[in-house]
Amino acid sequence: MRLFPKKFSVRDLAVPLLFVLLCLVGVVYSGQPASFLINAIVERLGRNSFLVISLIIPIIAGIGLNFSIVLGAMAAQIALIFTIDWGFSGIGGLGFAFLLSVLPATVFGFLIGKLFNRAKGREMVTGLITGFFSNGIYQLIFLFGAGAVFPILNADSLLPRGVDENGVARFFGLRNTIDLSAVQYALDDLIALPRPQGIVIPYGTFLVIALACLFVWYFRKTKLGQEMKAMGHDQHVAEVAGINVNRNRIVATIISTVMAAWGQIIFLQNIGTINTYNSHEQVGMFAIAALLVSGASVSKASVWNALFGTFLFHTLFITSPLAGNQLFGEAQLGEYFRVFVAYGVIAVALALHAWKGKKN
Amino acid sequence: MQKKILKQFIEFGIARSIIVLFVIVLFILAILKDMQIAELISDSLARIGRNGILVLALLPGVRGGIGLNFGLPLGIICGLIGMLVGMEFDWTGLSGFVSALSIAGGLGVLAGWGYGVLLNKVKGQEMMVGTYVGFSIVSFMCLLWLLLPFSNPKLIWALGGKGLRVTISLADYYPKILDDFLSFSIFNVTIPFGSLLFFVLFCFFVSLFFRSRWGRAIAATGANAQFAKANGINPNQTRVWSAVLSTVLAAIGIVVYNQSFGFVQLYTAPLLMAFPIIACLLIGGAEVGRATITHVILGTVIFQTLLTIALPVTSAFIGGDISETARIIISNGIILYALAGVKGKTA
Numbered sequence: 064m065r066l067f068p069k070k071f072s073v074r075d076l077a078v079p080l081l082f083v084l085l086c087l088v089g090v091v092y093s094g095q096p097a098s099f100l101i102n103a104i105v106e107r108l109g110r111n112s113f114l115v116i117s118l119i120i121p122i123i124a125g126i127g128l129n130f131s132i133v134l135g136a137m138a139a140q141i142a143l144i145f146t147i148d149w150g151f152s153g154i155g156g157l158g159f160a161f162l163l164s165v166l167p168a169t170v171f172g173f174l175i176g177k178l179f180n181r182a183k184g185r186e187m188v189t190g191l192i193t194g195f196f197s198n199g200i201y202q203l204i205f206l207f208g209a210g211a212v213f214p215i216l217n218a219d220s221l222l223p224r225g226v227d228e229n230g231v232a233r234f235f236g237l238r239n240t241i242d243l244s245a246v247q248y249a250l251d252d253l254i255a256l257p258r259p260q261g262i263v264i265p266y267g268t269f270l271v272i273a274l275a276c277l278f279v280w281y282f283r284k285t286k287l288g289q290e291m292k293a294m295g296h297d298q299h300v301a302e303v304a305g306i307n308v309n310r311n312r313i314v315a316t317i318i319s320t321v322m323a324a325w326g327q328i329i330f331l332q333n334i335g336t337i338n339t340y341n342s343h344e345q346v347g348m349f350a351i352a353a354l355l356v357s358g359a360s361v362s363k364a365s366v367w368n369a370l371f372g373t374f375l376f377h378t379l380f381i382t383s384p385l386a387g388n389q390l391f392g393e394a395q396l397g398e399y400f401r402v403f404v405a406y407g408v409i410a411v412a413l414a415l416h417a418w419k420g421k422k423n
Numbered sequence: 424m425q426k427k428i429l430k431q432f433i434e435f436g437i438a439r440s441i442i443v444l445f446v447i448v449l450f451i452l453a454i455l456k457d458m459q460i461a462e463l464i465s466d467s468l469a470r471i472g473r474n475g476i477l478v479l480a481l482l483p484g485v486r487g488g489i490g491l492n493f494g495l496p497l498g499i500i501c502g503l504i505g506m507l508v509g510m511e512f513d514w515t516g517l518s519g520f521v522s523a524l525s526i527a528g529g530l531g532v533l534a535g536w537g538y539g540v541l542l543n544k545v546k547g548q549e550m551m552v553g554t555y556v557g558f559s560i561v562s563f564m565c566l567l568w569l570l571l572p573f574s575n576p577k578l579i580w581a582l583g584g585k586g587l588r589v590t591i592s593l594a595d596y597y598p599k600i601l602d603d604f605l606s607f608s609i610f611n612v613t614i615p616f617g618s619l620l621f622f623v624l625f626c627f628f629v630s631l632f633f634r635s636r637w638g639r640a641i642a643a644t645g646a647n648a649q650f651a652k653a654n655g656i657n658p659n660q661t662r663v664w665s666a667v668l669s670t671v672l673a674a675i676g677i678v679v680y681n682q683s684f685g686f687v688q689l690y691t692a693p694l695l696m697a698f699p700i701i702a703c704l705l706i707g708g709a710e711v712g713r714a715t716i717t718h719v720i721l722g723t724v725i726f727q728t729l730l731t732i733a734l735p736v737t738s739a740f741i742g743g744d745i746s747e748t749a750r751i752i753i754s755n756g757i758i759l760y761a762l763a764g765v766k767g768k769t770a
Contacts, residue, residue, distance in 0.1 A: 181763040188493070188551045189762045195698065196759050199751030207745060393586075396569055403562035410555035417545035417552060 078408065079358045082375045085404070089382030094389045100381065102262055107377040108370075109251060109265035110333045112272045114326030114350045115369040117319050119279050122364045123288070124315035125295035128351050130190035131175045131316075135323025136343035137201050138168035142324070143331060144205075144241060144339075148216050152245035154253055157332055160246070164324040171197075172320030176313030187361075187413070194347055202340060211235035237339050247335040268329055275322065276366040282318075291315055295362060326350075352376060352405035361416040379404065438760045442706055442753060446729045449736045456739050461611035463732050469602060470727040472618025473683040476625050477696075478703045478723045480672035485714040486633065487665020488645035488658075489542050491704070491761075494553035495697035496561050497538055498673025501530035503564075506678055506687055507587070510596055511575045520597045520682065527674035535670030539663030554697075561694045568689050591687040602683045618683055625672070630716050632668075641665050645712070702726060702754035705761045729753070 090100060114132070121129040142164035151159050175193060182189040210221045220241060221234040253267030282288045294301040294308055302308050327346060331337055354364055357372030380401050387397020453463060477495070484492035505527030509519045538556065545552045569586040573579055577595065580586050604617025632638040643651040644661040651658050681687050704714060707722020733746040 178759075178763055184547065185550060185762060187548075188554060189759065191551075191554065192698075192755050192758050192762060196752065196755035199748055199755060202748045203745075203752065206748060393569065396566060399562065399565040399569065403559065403566060406555060406558040406562050410552065410559045413548065413552050413555055414541065414545050417548035 076358065078356060078411070079371070079375065082356045082379065086375055086378040086382065089379055089386045092389050093382040093385035095382075095385060098260065098262070100378075103381045104374065104378055105262055105264055106333070107381070108373055109268040109272070110330050111326075111350070111353065111377060112370055112373045113268075113275055113329050114323060114346060115353050115373050116272070116275045116279060116366060117322035117326050118350060118354050119364050119366065119369060120282065120291070120322075121315050121319045122359075122362065123283065123295050124291040124312055125298055125362065126179060126312060126315060127187050127361045128190075128354075129316065129319050129323075130187055130347045130351065131171075131193045131197075132319060132323035132326075132350060133194035133343055133347045134171040134175060134197050135168050135320040136327040136346040137197060138164045138166075138171055138320065138324040139327035139331065140337055140339070140343060141167050143243065143246075143328060143337060144237070147241060147243065147245055148220065150216075152249075154246075154249045157246045157249040157328065160328055161325055164328060165321055168321040168324040169317055172317030173313060175320065176316035179316060180309050180312055191347070198344065201343075205339060206236045209235060209237045239339055241337040241339055243331060243335050243337060246332050248332065250329060250332050265333070268333070271329065276370075279366050287311065287314065323350075348405060348409070349376075352408050355408050355412040360412060376405075436708075436760075438757060439706055439708060442729065442757070443725060446725060446732070449729070449732050452740065453732060453736050456736070458735060458739065463735065465611075465613040467728040467731040468612070468619065469615050469683060470731050471723050472602065472615045472622055473680050474700065474703065474727055475618075475622035475676075475719075475723050476672060476679050477676035477700045478707075479622070479625055479629060479716075479719050480669050480676050481701060481704045481709075482629060482714050482716070482719055483641065483665040483668035483672070485704075485709065485712065486645045487641045487662055487668075488648060488712075489539075489553075489662055489665055489669075490549045490711055491701050491758075492553060492666075492669045492673075493550050493697050493701070494538055494557045495669075495673050495700060496557035496693045497534050498531050498670040499677045499693045499696060500560055500564050501534050501670065502527040502674035502677035502681075503687060503689065503693070504530055505674065506681060507573065507578065507591075510578060510591070510687075511573055513575065515596045517597070517600065520600050520678070523678050524675055527678050528671050531671035531674035532667055535667035536663060538670060539666030542666055543659050543662055557697060558694060561691065565690050587689055589688070589690050589692075591689070593681065593685050593687065597682055598685045600682050601679060615683070618679065621679060625675075626716050626720065629672075637664070641668075698758065699726070699730075699750070699754045702757045705757045709761075711761055711764075726754075 093100065114136075117132055117135065118129055121127065139160075142160045146156050146160040146163060175190070178189060178193065179186045209215050210218075215221055215237070218234060220238055222236040222238055224233040224235055227233050248265075250267045250271065251265035254270065256264070256266050258264060283292065290301070290306045290311055293304065293306060294311060298308055323346070327343065330346075331342065334342075353372045353376035354369055355372065356376050357368040359365070359368035359372065383401040383404075384394045384397035387400060388394040450460075453460060477499075480495065480498060481492050484490060502523075505525070506523040508526050509522040514522050538553075541556070542549050542552065571587070573587055578587055578591055580588055599615075601617035601621050602615035604620075606616045607614055633642055640651070640656045641661045641664055643654065643656055644658040645665070648658040651661070677693075703722040703726045704718060705722065706726045707718035707720070709715070709718040709722065730746070730750060733749055734744065737745045737749070
């Protein structure tokens with residue numbers, strides 16, 4: 064694994080440097096002790112890295128930023144909802160959720176891959192809209208279907224909906240939050256090792272993240288990975304060379320979606336609750352922004368980009384409301400600022416990529 | 424004749440036919456449930472007048488070759504600034520409305536020009552770049568709404584004396600100034616004459632514009648940039664014009680929207696506004712590369728009617744509010760349908 068790219072250009076470095084600067088300002092003006100910041104950053108690294116890593120394989124295959132990892136997150140929540148409802152708990156329960164999520168994630172990934180093949184050249188905007196669209200379907204299923212069309216064992220998780228004609232109380236649709244305490248920290252605390260300086264290190268999660276990094280690194284070296292790399296360089300040349308481009312693009316999307324599902328399970332086992340109708344919505348945007356702040360682009364990204372980007376982005380994320388409060392007496396300002404940064408960095412990366420693509 | 428109707432129907436597409444059918448079914452259900460049909464139609468008409476110009480704003484983009492303008496929030500922000508400036512100085516009534524329109528239009532020209540220049544640099548990715556330019560500008564304005572030195576107590580938070588409110592009432596300024604202009608009732612249906620007239624007038628102006636030399640140059644670029652170039656048209660320039668026109672119309676469109684709605688909504692309100700508007704145009708029968716005034720009017724009428732009657736009708740039948748979910752599915756579904764290039768096969 065190469066730690067740094069061979070050639071540095073100003074453009075590659077400009078975004079990460081600007082971000083390092085912003086983070087430094089944030090850290091200095093947050094007015095918090097180092098131990099608080101380190102704890103918060105380590106926690107968020109564990110929580111988010113896996114999701115960011117899930118973006119890499121479609122980039123290698125030339126599909127671009129996979130905005131539809133939101134569907135992976137939905138697959139994760141579907142799996143977790145049933146895992147909890149069926150009474151599983153602990154690491155066994157979490158393992159069951161990991162396995163269960165593969166099924167919907169594979170189906171979603173396959174469908175998205177098919178869709179991307181129909182919308183070549185506009186995969187990203189298609190992925191974004193697919194996320195919005197599926198959110199509607201997801202709402203339909205869980206807000207109206209749960210308890211009415213398919214059974215939910217635990218009646219406490221259903222919404223009261225008044226009474227029917229016979230005066231019997233009706234319950235359907237899942238509540239807005241689902242308690243995950245049965246599986247909370249199951250992965251984070253799987254491996255008990257000492258905590259240096261009181262820093263809570265989620266060793267289990269870090270191990271899984273390391274495995275994901277190794278997988279991506281190894282995947283690049285396989286035949287399939289090499290084919291995808293060729294596709295990323297030039298789809299037409301790859302096609303002429305006899306590579307089954309369409310099939311490989313679907314495979315790349317499936318891998319990404321399944322990894323996103325696992326990433327979301329890791330995220331949620333750390334948080335400890337599911338916001339049934341919101342937890343997945345922002346997943347794509349934050350993961351993509353995190354990847355891009357490291358200097359990755361629509362066509363080039365590595366595991367190091369994912370880890371370094373997650374570190375930078377979440378440092379800013381933690382410190383900006385605090386700094387906003389210290390500097391302007393208004394935490395809200397910092398919150399708006401970090402959202403602006405997330406959108407802004409994606410806009411700049413997309414524009415630069417399209418700009419460069421046009422020149423070539 | 425029958426063949427022609429069939430052909431038109433197939434071109435209209437299955438997805439769109441389903442939506443029209445859905446509207447009809449909702450109306451039948453409303454009649455069965457003895458609901459106030461007149462009221463439903465009045466509300467639909469109000470919403471058509473409210474949204475019409477925003478949908479129309481997409482037309483120059485599609486015609487001029489920059490595709491569906493997902494950067495619509497840029498124009499919306501210009502419109503909001505136009506309104507807020509007048510409101511800060513307590514300009515009310517007609518003068519307030521006209522000043523809002525003019526400032527909005529002026530800002531729209533500037534912003535649209537910059538946006539057009541940017542889109543020229545990112546050809547082929549206009550929709551994605553546009554989406555995120557829109558998101559960025561809306562989130563950047565969230566900062567500015569807090570920081571800009573507005574001081575009129577009707578606009579800013581009562582406590583702290585700083586930062587604009589999330590929702591500002593137009594009650595003291597120009598509520599429904601267009602909707603109420605020459606409005607009348609027929610069979611208990613209120614017709615928001617002014618807003619509808621304004622919408623029709625703008626449709627007329629835009630179609631007139633596309634008949635002019637200038638407009639034809641823009642449309643020629645959209646149809647075939649190489650061909651336009653061969654005829655002495657500078658495609659980059661006409662693309663900027665179409666971006667300017669689209670942004671100005673969006674700026675005017677939001678002013679019209681808000682006078683009818685009665686409130687100015689700031690902060691994250693404009694963030695996702697472009698998507699249902701784009702869905703309107705597509706439901707009318709437009710495609711990523713082709714749109715007409717008929718598509719604008721038809722789409723606005725169908726989709727806005729659907730949105731208006733879906734809520735009361737579905738909540739009468741199902742306990743919860745399923746209409747918001749239906750709105751998300753339909754508006755994004757139709758955009759997805761267009762992006763994936765699914766079209767009815769012409770016989």
